[in-house]
Amino acid sequence: MREGKLGSMNDLITALQLDNQRVIAPKKKGSRVLFAELGSPEEFTADYLITHNSMKEFFFPQSEVLVDFAYDSEGVEVNDRLPESFPETVIIGARPCDARGQHSLDAVFTVDYEDDFYLRRRAVTTIIAISCTKTDAACFCTATGGKPDGTDGSDLLLTPLADGSYYVETASPKGEEFLSKHESLFSPAPERGQRDAAVKPAYDALRTDLDGDVPMAVKGWLDNYANYDSDKWTKLVANCLSCGACTFSCPTCHCFDIVDEGKLGKGERKKNWDGCQFDHFTLHSSGHNPRERQPKRWRNRFTCKFKIYQDKWELPGCVGCGRCIRVCPVGQDITEVMKSASK
Numbered sequence: 001m002r003e004g005k006l007g008s009m010n011d012l013i014t015a016l017q018l019d020n021q022r023v024i025a026p027k028k029k030g031s032r033v034l035f036a037e038l039g040s041p042e043e044f045t046a047d048y049l050i051t052h053n054s055m056k057e058f059f060f061p062q063s064e065v066l067v068d069f070a071y072d073s074e075g076v077e078v079n080d081r082l083p084e085s086f087p088e089t090v091i092i093g094a095r096p097c098d099a100r101g102q103h104s105l106d107a108v109f110t111v112d113y114e115d116d117f118y119l120r121r122r123a124v125t126t127i128i129a130i131s132c133t134k135t136d137a138a139c140f141c142t143a144t145g146g147k148p149d150g151t152d153g154s155d156l157l158l159t160p161l162a163d164g165s166y167y168v169e170t171a172s173p174k175g176e177e178f179l180s181k182h183e184s185l186f187s188p189a190p191e192r193g194q195r196d197a198a199v200k201p202a203y204d205a206l207r208t209d210l211d212g213d214v215p216m217a218v219k220g221w222l223d224n225y226a227n228y229d230s231d232k233w234t235k236l237v238a239n240c241l242s243c244g245a246c247t248f249s250c251p252t253c254h255c256f257d258i259v260d261e262g263k264l265g266k267g268e269r270k271k272n273w274d275g276c277q278f279d280h281f282t283l284h285s286s287g288h289n290p291r292e293r294q295p296k297r298w299r300n301r302f303t304c305k306f307k308i309y310q311d312k313w314e315l316p317g318c319v320g321c322g323r324c325i326r327v328c329p330v331g332q333d334i335t336e337v338m339k340s341a342s343k
């Protein structure tokens with residue numbers, strides 16, 4: 001690991017944009033702060049707890065054309081729509097939980113099958129995370145194995161210091177390369193104590209009611225098949241509206257649907273985000289729906305996060321970012337389900 005100091009975020013973004021890099025970073029939009037492409041360095045905002053959207057859409061867009069096709073009585077023509085190349089991209093301002101979630105998403109699009117669209121975007125993207133110096137009541141990263149200044153899944157980690165500069169540490173070979181390429185922007189690292197002092201308020205404020213044995217106990221409860229039809233599911237998620245906001249905002253939710261759209265004779269095959277909370281997600285063409293009621297859909301989402309990810313990849317399916325809690329219109333809180341499912 002190499003360390004250094006970045007004096008000015010503005011200088012970094014300017015240098016990247018002059019180098020024709022696409023820069024994705026936190027940007028104000030109305031009352032929200034979103035990950036979005038920056039038109040200029042001034043659009044970057046450091047005034048955010050966590051972006052409203054996760055960064056998954058920059059690797060796995062909400063909608064994407066995979067192929068187009070045309071057919072007539074002579075035959076069928078299919079054209080692959082995988083671009084020759086994707087733009088070199090730097091994502092600045094991911095929180096450590098986001099970066100960790102991207103690591104989990106990598107497994108989905110790499111191990112079970114290789115998604116060229118995802119993998120090519122991933123290859124040309126550098127993730128520069130920024131440590132958390134504050135938290136809110138929805139944050140619970142430490143309960144899932146994360147840290148406000150964790151480096152898992154990022155290439156570089158920046159920690160904001162009191163004088164407006166950033167403490168820099170590399171977290172991957174790509175991060176090392178980045179530091180070397182932009183050497184002139186960085187100076188020697190200050191005392192590491194300054195960095196640790198900057199993240200201490202986040203550590204001090206993090207909730208502790210889920211630490212210790214809770215995640216393991218949740219996994220043990222889910223492993224016990226006797227709990228598959230527990231009446232807890234109905235009691236815990238009775239308010240859920242099936243709106244899917246939790247799945248779309250989650251950095252690790254990755255369900256999608258493949259649909260053909262077009263007119264007679266030609267069309268496009270698209271990959272669109274989908275979500276296991278929607279009532280039609282498992283609807284069969286026969287009309288049968290194995291998850292016809294919301295408790296079964298919630299059970300699926302929760303089991304995916306706290307059992308399936310671990311069983312398949314030994315990776316976290318939930319990184320404790322708290323987005324699903326903040327966006328839920330009825331106040332459904334995944335940590336309440338965790339607590340109940342740990343007893």
Ligand code: SF4
Pocket residue numbers: 101246249250251252253305317318319320321322323324325334
């Ligand atoms: S389940 Fe909720 S808290 Fe966990 S990673 Fe997804 S959005 Fe974040």
Ligand code: SF4
Pocket residue numbers: 239240241242243244245246247277324327328329330331332
């Ligand atoms: S955001 Fe809330 S109401 Fe909407 S599907 Fe998720 S848990 Fe249910």
